[in-house]
Amino acid sequence: MxxxxxxxxxxxxxxxxxxxxxxxxxxxxxxxxxxxxxxxxxxxxxxxxxxxxxxxxxxxxxxxxxxxxxxxxxxxxxxxxxxxxxxxxxxxxxxxxxxxxxxxxxxxxxxxxxxxxxxxxxxxxxxxxxxxxxxxxxxxxxxxxxxxxxxxxxxxxxxxxxxxxxxxxxxxxxxxxxxTTVPASQTAAGSMDIFSHLTEQYFDREPANDATKGMIEGLMRSVIKWAPVAIKDGSDLAARSNLMWTATSALNGTMGLGNRNAWSNHAMEHVLSAYYDITHGVGLGILTPRWMHYVLTQDPTTTPLFARFGRNVWGLSGDEATVAPAAITATYDWISQLGFPMTLPAVGITDDQNFAAMATAAATKLGNSYLPLDAQAVQTIYRAAQTPGLA
Amino acid sequence: MxxxxxxxxxxxxxxxxxxxxxxxxxxxxxxxxxxxxxxxxxxxxxxxxxxxxxxxxxxxxxxxxxxxxxxxxxxxxxxxxxxxxxxxxxxxxxxxxxxxxxxxxxxxxxxxxxxxxxxxxxxxxxxxxxxxxxxxxxxxxxxxxxxxxxxxxxxxxxxxxxxxxxxxxxxxxxxxxxxTTVPASQTAAGSMDIFSHLTEQYFDREPANDATKGMIEGLMRSVIKWAPVAIKDGSDLAARSNLMWTATSALNGTMGLGNRNAWSNHAMEHVLSAYYDITHGVGLGILTPRWMHYVLTQDPTTTPLFARFGRNVWGLSGDEATVAPAAITATYDWISQLGFPMTLPAVGITDDQNFAAMATAAATKLGNSYLPLDAQAVQTIYRAAQTPGLA
The missing domain is CATH 3.40.50.1970 (Rossmann fold)
Known part of the structure; x- marks a missing residue:
């Protein structure tokens, strides 16, 4: 640590x-x-x-x-x-x-x-x-x-x-x-924000941080389980309680202690919503699985951590090479099932004329992220978010 | 919650x-x-x-x-x-x-x-x-x-x-x-204390506390993984770091928030070490698996939580009826492999003349524990700890 x-x-x-x-x-x-x-x-x-x-x-x-x-x-x-x-x-x-x-x-x-x-x-x-x-x-x-x-x-x-x-x-x-009166769409966006805070802190190069990673995995399972429940029935108090305490625990500082790296998706999303004023959680929902796919594809040394994520968070089993990408697919599917628009055009970003400027702005914050990203990498991730699925 | x-x-x-x-x-x-x-x-x-x-x-x-x-x-x-x-x-x-x-x-x-x-x-x-x-x-x-x-x-x-x-x-x-200079036996006793703090807060009747239970599971996996490493090589800084932050996180108050019940094993152990001045962690190591065995045997409604403990902490799979007792065996074996004396006679408690008085004292604290225990129940657990294994 x-x-x-x-x-x-x-x-x-x-x-x-x-x-x-x-x-x-x-x-x-x-x-x-x-x-x-x-x-x-x-x-x-x-x-x-x-x-x-x-x-x-x-x-x-x-x-x-x-x-x-x-x-x-x-x-x-x-x-x-x-x-x-x-x-x-x-x-x-x-x-x-x-x-x-x-x-x-x-x-x-x-x-x-x-x-x-x-x-x-x-x-x-x-x-x-x-x-x-x-x-x-x-x-x-x-x-x-x-x-x-x-x-x-x-x-x-x-x-x-x-x-x-x-x-x-x-x-x-x-x-x-x-x-309990928060609409489903805002519940989904809020839950995605919680999940993103957890992934931002989980995907970190510090090798000796099992205590923190383990707590994060537990909080991830909580939001994964309870977000769909609260979206389906806003009055479910068990769901609302778990989501509320998970949200606070996820970003009261403890879940990043002992870490090395800066965040990734928030920097990329902040630029998006600065240009287009989209809902923060929606932007995160669109970007996060594309970021995961990009990172795993570009850097095979991240496979063990994505595999751990798959096993301990998504309950997957099998060898690392199978579980790591399957965890990203599970993440994509969960976000999609929360009711998110899963592409940038679906939230009204139909042109790409700002991608270069946005990517340049985001990249200034990404030199020490889990996988350091330059403007070209960020543009690749933005462009991947123009069509559905993980390609 | x-x-x-x-x-x-x-x-x-x-x-x-x-x-x-x-x-x-x-x-x-x-x-x-x-x-x-x-x-x-x-x-x-x-x-x-x-x-x-x-x-x-x-x-x-x-x-x-x-x-x-x-x-x-x-x-x-x-x-x-x-x-x-x-x-x-x-x-x-x-x-x-x-x-x-x-x-x-x-x-x-x-x-x-x-x-x-x-x-x-x-x-x-x-x-x-x-x-x-x-x-x-x-x-x-x-x-x-x-x-x-x-x-x-x-x-x-x-x-x-x-x-x-x-x-x-x-x-x-x-x-x-x-x-790094803490001897193996004290490392083991300290690790058992950490693990016990986590089990005391985990085995609780509050049904809607997934956020907390999930964090506890992560901390449990951390101490289960790193205690044997630190016992084998005291100078391993990754092990020492994880154990230290796990210990602090386990009992800074956050892991019991939203819970209903009082603790169990600490009350039973405090009486033991008040009478015999044994090491607290050693007493916990002897009692905890016997307490688990007693609770699961006496109250089948605890099966789902012991099964969750088996799956999320010990990585077991299978149906609830199998995983629940297997989790207790895994707990016993882990404690035993840390080098603990696993019976009361092994720590010099060879007579049982104080069991009735000790059980009566402990039971005053156990009316609101996960499974409420009276003096008779505590005596049963003390007596189960006179011989090796879970019987």
């Missing part, structure tokens, strides 16, 4: 704790609250009103309408509101996009310049004091509820970049019952 | 960080340091001198000679030293026994009464302010380096009881290289 330093101080309330604990969790930091939310669902479900009632002794300023692939303009508006209203604490109620936006707002509240500078300069972001963040999670996907990361998009520059703040959320409320 | 609340603020330095980080990690809390250690190995290895040099600008008070199954008298001595020397921070250098003792001393330093009261009254212990604790781990086993628990023995009353303090250690240094 590679040396590492790890600390994660987020307090998790899993289950039915919101009514009893939310007010104290928020007001321990003060009474001027910036309430960050996304679309209409938080109103439709009654959650917005419930939160307002529970925080009746606070002064709430709203930052509403944060979009998927959250945009830097929302962060700028949040920065303005936080400064104007002397905000003490940021409460994010939503999924990963809302939480990510809230995190950068919490830093930008203490920053004089434009918040995009905090996105492109991770060190600057980490060293800027950050307001405390409380989250109420409504979608199992990104793990943002228990890590310090955030991904923000800048439509003007076609950039979608990850940054990191000084802290993880102080408190996160994870109640699976809040996710 | 059952509702839960979780927070763990321990900062982990894994690998080669001691020289660069120890002094700052300790002195952030002050300069009066209580240094808690066990036997001679910390001197023989040079670690004691190294720590003293790194902390040359502090005033160190020694609490040395903490024994395995740490005794309440060591805690009393630590309490006296901490008060007399106005200790700011407790530094534990050793294995789980040393760390456990240091934890209760850190609480007792702020307590006016006898520290045994903190052991028998968990709520009192948790509500008493605790001095900050820094640890340097030298044995992969108990997970004490990242949890708030401690187990203390009182030879006079034949009691060995678990308690819990207000905090987990503030900082823990985990350098696998410090464990």
């Amino acid at each position: 590679q040396d590492f330093i790890y600390q994660n101080t987020t307090k998790i309330f899993f289950g039915d704790h919101i009514d009893a604990e939310l007010n104290a969790a928020v007001t321990q930091f003060g009474h001027n609250v910036l309430l960050v939310t996304g679309g209409h669902s938080v109103h439709r479900s009654g959650l917005y009103d419930r939160v307002q009632k529970l925080l009746s002794d606070t002064t709430i300023t709203d930052l509403a309408g944060v979009a998927p692939n959250p945009k830097i303009d929302s962060v700028r508006e949040g920065q303005r509101l936080a400064k104007a209203n002397h905000i003490d604490v940021v409460l994010a109620v939503g999924g990963g996009s809302v939480i990510d936006c809230a995190k950068v707002v919490a830093t930008a509240a203490n920053y004089a310049g434009d918040p995009w500078e905090l996105v492109i300069n991770r060190e600057l972001s980490r060293s800027t004091p950050q307001l405390p963040i409380v989250t109420i999670l409504t979608l199992s996907a990104t793990g943002s509820e228990m890590n310090s990361g955030a991904v923000i998009s800048n439509p003007e520059t076609h950039e979608k970049l990850g940054t990191s703040g000084a802290h993880t959320p102080a408190v996160s409320f994870l109640d699976p019952r809040l996710t | 059952q509702d839960f609340i979780y927070q763990n603020t321990t900062k982990i330095f894994f690998g080669d960080h001691i020289d660069a980080e120890l002094n700052a990690a300790v002195t952030q809390f002050g300069h009066n340091v209580l240094l808690v250690t066990g036997g001679h190995s910390v001197h023989r290895s040079g670690l004691y001198d190294r720590v003293q040099k790194l902390l040359s600008d502090t005033t160190i008070t020694d609490l040395a000679g903490v024994a395995p199954n740490p005794k309440i008298d060591s805690v009393r001595e630590g309490q006296r030293l901490a008060k007399a020397n106005h200790i700011d921070v407790v530094l534990a250098v050793g294995g789980g026994s040393v760390i456990d003792c240091a934890k209760v001393v850190a609480t007792a330093a702020n307590y006016a009464g006898d520290p045994w009261e903190l052991v028998i009254n968990r709520e009192l212990s948790r509500s008493t302010p605790q001095l900050p604790i820094v640890t340097i781990l030298t044995l992969s086993a108990t997970g004490s380096e990242m949890n708030s628990g401690a187990v203390i023995s009182n030879p006079e009353t034949h009691e060995k009881l678990g308690t819990s303090g207000a905090h987990t250690p503030a900082v823990s240094f985990l350098d696998p290289r410090l464990t």
Whole structure:
């Protein structure tokens, strides 16, 4: 294992704790609250009103309408509101996009310049004091509820970049019952995001990391099993609970400890959704099996790990040369059965005029990935995603 | 999943960080340091001198000679030293026994009464302010380096009881290289402790806890694979690294989240080692397969989980009725091959005059275990451990 330093101080309330604990969790930091939310669902479900009632002794300023692939303009508006209203604490109620936006707002509240500078300069972001963040999670996907990361998009520059703040959320409320109304398509996209976080950390060159790889395999089996159940019956609480805790566990930092390599598919997908604003999980679902196929085909030394993936995650048996590609086929089939469009044209990317520019942008992040990828390799993977299947 | 609340603020330095980080990690809390250690190995290895040099600008008070199954008298001595020397921070250098003792001393330093009261009254212990604790781990086993628990023995009353303090250690240094000189027998006992922590949390009635069970299975495979390697060649750093991180991950709280039941084998073993002062891991190695055999035999509804254990942990295949008992045999054989004495007489417990009293004491903790056990059931398990094999 590679040396590492790890600390994660987020307090998790899993289950039915919101009514009893939310007010104290928020007001321990003060009474001027910036309430960050996304679309209409938080109103439709009654959650917005419930939160307002529970925080009746606070002064709430709203930052509403944060979009998927959250945009830097929302962060700028949040920065303005936080400064104007002397905000003490940021409460994010939503999924990963809302939480990510809230995190950068919490830093930008203490920053004089434009918040995009905090996105492109991770060190600057980490060293800027950050307001405390409380989250109420409504979608199992990104793990943002228990890590310090955030991904923000800048439509003007076609950039979608990850940054990191000084802290993880102080408190996160994870109640699976809040996710029973998530539509099937969003459940599928969220589940793919979970699965991708796990594969990004699993496919790593560190040879002596069985403890971590074993935990990842268990979490992979959990999302593989429960995503179809939740898609079929959104009210299945066992499915929603397992997906929620799997999502948080997958990206609270522990599953990459001791690793060597950078991620692959997220870099390629971030460029895709920066250009086309597609759903992050959908982009990952299209790219991931093509990336796996490319890696195994290009580098036979990856066969043992793909075979382990096949045996321990997909329950396959047989020799390595058979199990390794079969695991990739199983991955493709599982994603497809979740209801995903499996090609780029199916999500409206019918031309390839941006492939060269996107591949060049993605490749800047892929020099230390599991299989290092240059712009030509990324283009090959994008092009493979133009037609169904693994070819 | 059952509702839960979780927070763990321990900062982990894994690998080669001691020289660069120890002094700052300790002195952030002050300069009066209580240094808690066990036997001679910390001197023989040079670690004691190294720590003293790194902390040359502090005033160190020694609490040395903490024994395995740490005794309440060591805690009393630590309490006296901490008060007399106005200790700011407790530094534990050793294995789980040393760390456990240091934890209760850190609480007792702020307590006016006898520290045994903190052991028998968990709520009192948790509500008493605790001095900050820094640890340097030298044995992969108990997970004490990242949890708030401690187990203390009182030879006079034949009691060995678990308690819990207000905090987990503030900082823990985990350098696998410090464990390369651990003898084979202690490596085996420590590995059995890890494995037991995992089985205690795995065999649980909560039906919707696949995320946790899956992570546990991965950690089980890690200790099953690497313990024999480390026993054969103590200097194998891949083995030592995996065992160390598996030990910490197994008992930092995450692997029991969402569970329903109390533990089984630890309650039965604590009584055994309270009466006979045997090595904790050895007692667990003797009892665990007998407990499994008893549970599966007595309660056929446990067959599916034992079968899952057989498939996902031991790689067995076949129908449930075959795989479930085969998994227990595999467990017995693995423990035996680690070099364990596999019966109570083999560790010097040749009479059974205490079985009734021990079983009665253990049963007080077993009313909510995976299979609730009364004193008669515990006696049956103790008696099964008088002869080799699973009968």
